[in-house]
Amino acid sequence: MPSIRxxxxxxxxRLGFKSVLAxxxxxxxxxxxxxxxxxxxxxxxxxxxxxxxxxxxxATKVTFTTAKFEQKSNAGALLYxxxxxxxxxxxxxxxxxxxxxxxxxxxMAYVPKYRLAPENPYPNGIDDIKxxxxxxxxxxxxxxxxxxxxDSAGGCLTLLLLAYLLENNLPLPACxxxxxxxxxxxxxxxxxxxxxxxxxxxxxxxxxxxCELYLxxxxxxxxxxxxxxxxxxxxxxxxxxxxxxxxxxxxxxxxTKHLVQQKVEVRTKFWQNNYHVFHILxxxxxxxxxxxxxxxxxxxxxxxxxxxxx
Numbered sequence: 001m002p003s004i005r006x007x008x009x010x011x012x013x014r015l016g017f018k019s020v021l022a023x024x025x026x027x028x029x030x031x032x033x034x035x036x037x038x039x040x041x042x043x044x045x046x047x048x049x050x051x052x053x054x055x056x057x058x059a060t061k062v063t064f065t066t067a068k069f070e071q072k073s074n075a076g077a078l079l080y081x082x083x084x085x086x087x088x089x090x091x092x093x094x095x096x097x098x099x100x101x102x103x104x105x106x107x108m109a110y111v112p113k114y115r116l117a118p119e120n121p122y123p124n125g126i127d128d129i130k131x132x133x134x135x136x137x138x139x140x141x142x143x144x145x146x147x148x149x150x151d152s153a154g155g156c157l158t159l160l161l162l163a164y165l166l167e168n169n170l171p172l173p174a175c176x177x178x179x180x181x182x183x184x185x186x187x188x189x190x191x192x193x194x195x196x197x198x199x200x201x202x203x204x205x206x207x208x209x210x211c212e213l214y215l216x217x218x219x220x221x222x223x224x225x226x227x228x229x230x231x232x233x234x235x236x237x238x239x240x241x242x243x244x245x246x247x248x249x250x251x252x253x254x255x256t257k258h259l260v261q262q263k264v265e266v267r268t269k270f271w272q273n274n275y276h277v278f279h280i281l282x283x284x285x286x287x288x289x290x291x292x293x294x295x296x297x298x299x300x301x302x303x304x305x306x307x308x309x310x
Contacts, residue, residue: 002273005285010275014200022203027118027213031088038093043283045069048099055135062128062135065091067099067109076145076303077136078102078109079173081129081161083152083277086214087117094151097292100282104296105147105303110136114157118213122225125214129157130164143171147299151277152248155181159227159255166234175302177239177295180248180276181255183228185211185220189250198245201276207247228258237265239298241291243274267298 002010017037024030051066080098082089091111102109114128137143150158155178162176187207196204211220223229228251232238238259242252252268259266271278274287279295281288 003286006274006278006281006287009278009281009285010200013275018199018201018203022206025209027087031090034084034088035090035093041284042093042096042280044096045100045103045283048096048103050095050099055132055139057131057134057138060131060135062132063113064132065095065111065113067095067102067111069099069103076105076107077141077147078105078107078299079133079136079146079148080109080111081114081148081150081154081157082111083150083154084116085210086122086125086153087210089116089153094154094280097151097280097282100292101149101295104293105299107145107147107303117216121216122214122218126157126160126164126224129161133161133165137171144174144304146173147175147177147303148173149177149179149295150181151179151279153182155179156183156185156227159183159232160224160230162235162238163223163227163230163232166232172236174304175237175239175299176235177241177298178255179241179279179295180243180246181227181240181251182248183226183251183255185215185226187211189248189254191250192247195245195247195249199247199276200245202247204247228254231262232259232264233262235259235262235264237267237298237302239295240266240268241279241295242268242270243276243278244270244272245274246276248276269294 047070048067054061054063082094098109098111112132115124158178192204240252242249256268279288279291282292
């Protein structure tokens with residue numbers, strides 16, 4: 001049974017966030033609203049120190065929000081790619097989640113700032129994420145001590161980054177995780193309609209609107225856009241999380257089957273009675289804390305032992 005806190009947060013989110021997202025066409029308002037909401041609801045881990053740095057790769061500079069912890073080596077890096085439907089969201093809104101996951105992994109968190117639509121439609125965002133990974137490598141971080149992960153639209157970008165690395169025979173991270181990722185931007189999964197009412201976060205009717213802002217004239221079925229059509233042969237282990245009642249549930253089901261067919265080691269968990277990226281509630285809701293711990297335990301199995309020492 002879901003905890004009382006989870007039920008309460010689900011109701012508040014349905015009445016607040018989902019209702020606002022379903023009605024507004026003002027992207028700047030949505031950005032302001034979600035930023036304000038994050039400030040009221042997020043909880044920072046203890047002993048975390050946030051910072052902001054720029055790392056260069058060639059002539060390109062990437063801005064990261066970082067999180068590290070006192071008296072820990074923070075060896076290696078978690079490259080965490082935030083969600084927000086490709087049009088809103090910011091590193092500051094997700095730094096607490098990235099920090100908690102990275103802390104339990106024994107890594108330092110790096111949350112890159114990437115360009116958002118509609119001002120910067122595809123491929124600007126994924127290009128920035130590619131640069132972010134290259135910048136970590138150019139900074140001297142061993143790829144074997146890097147974990148990449150993200151949520152929702154950030155989960156999509158995470159998987160697209162991995163596909164790009166594979167296609168170009170570039171150094172691969174230790175492992176990868178994606179929380180409720182968007183993997184098919186044609187939005188043809190059955191759960192888009194079936195879970196339209198049960199999803200307390202995402203209004204299904206707005207998927208096309210956000211997609212149009214992001215893609216402009218690009219083909220949503222292009223494998224460089226939708227990970228469900230990309231080649232992941234040779235990929236490192238991947239963990240997928242999703243909730244049973246969200247509209248993107250079947251994206252994760254289909255992605256799991258796609259990865260298995262390509263002989264990728266994939267572990268998938270569907271959280272019952274939870275909602276889209278409930279992990280953001282870590283520090284407040286026990287189910288979110290459990291989910292974060294599971295992600296960390298998965299990564300630790302695939303990281304060099306020296307990266308896990310604190």
